[in-house]
Amino acid sequence: MLSGLRERAEDAYERLLEREISGTPSHVAVIQDGNRRYARKQGTEKHDGYRSGAETTEQVLNWCRDMNIDELTLYTFSTENFDRPEEEREPLFDLLEEKLHEFADADRVHDGEVCIRVLGDVDRLPERVRDAVEYAEDRTRGYDRFVLNIALAYGGRAQLLSAAQSVAREVDDGDLRTDDVDVETVEKRLYDRPVRDVDLILRTGGDERTSNFLPWHANGNEAAVYFCTPYWPEFSRVDFLRGIRTYEHRERSWRRTRARRGLALLRALGGVELDEARSVVRRFRDSLPSSERSTVDEVAPEDLPPADEEPKPAD
DSSP states (O other): HHHHHHHHHHHHHHHHHHHHHHOOOOOOEEEOOOOOOHHHHHTHHHHHHHHHHHHHHHHHOOOOHHTTTTEEEEEEGGGGGGOOHEEEEHHHHHHHHHHHHHHHOOHHHHHHEEEEHHHHHHHHSOOOHHHHHHHHHHHHOOSSSSEEEEEEEEEEHHHHHHHHHHHHHHHHTTSOOOOGGGGHHHHHOSSSOOOOOEEEEEEEOOOOOTTTTTIIITTTTTOOOEEEOOOOGGGOHHHHHHHHHHHHHHHHHHHHHHHHHHHHHHHHHHTOOOHHHHHHHHHTTTGGGGHHHHHHHHHSSSSSSOOSOOOEEEE
16 A cells, blocks of 8 residues: 555656656766666676666656657766676676667667767777677668767767877878867767767766766766766656756756846946847846846846847856
């Protein structure tokens, strides 16, 4: 009876969270931590924990689709994981090979037009895994409705270092001018195809760190981060919704801060017209408490033309 009540309470809480959420991130990145500890807790082998975690991964894909999220990146195997014993790595490589083929052939992947891409130093992986990567990428290359990035043999610093070395070689060879090096130049050398800026990082397992994960696309975009204690195989839809709520709260806070800064600037300048500041204040007016909105109407009237583009978080 108690389990039934708990189940109904969780269902009600899940519905409440859904009603509270009015916007979703475009790109979610997940650090799937705790598979081995989950197996230890269950008294099973480590590879059983990874298999249970793979089931959670499939559920997260469904939740992303339901919430119209455009891109999901999964931190699946880091460069540091190569230091693990062979008897632990090999079952994981077997599982990766199996799941890459399974995903590439799944009807739901093709019906949903899911593009599967692998990020990382693929050449370091065993040949059977490399073949599975090539198969999955080739089978889904033409899709663009949803992007699933799988980070394998991945290290954020190593990716940045490789991109920097590539730029340096081209400058040294005279193929690239130093003055022409910009954000786009680096991004083209990080990955073969564009990766959206990360809006939200989720990490399970209780550790509160981002572990060298997507530093260019996440930290550069000041991504929201949600840490939670369940091990990856225990990660639930409620946990996922809590993460989305964290992202939404951060967005609201950022908008409110921008509006207040713009308002303070306009007040300090005594009504001197600054189009950008006034535009920011008008755009984010509704994020302010009602007591502050009247001041906005005084310093930035309604007839101010809207800006062409919404500024991105940068400070």
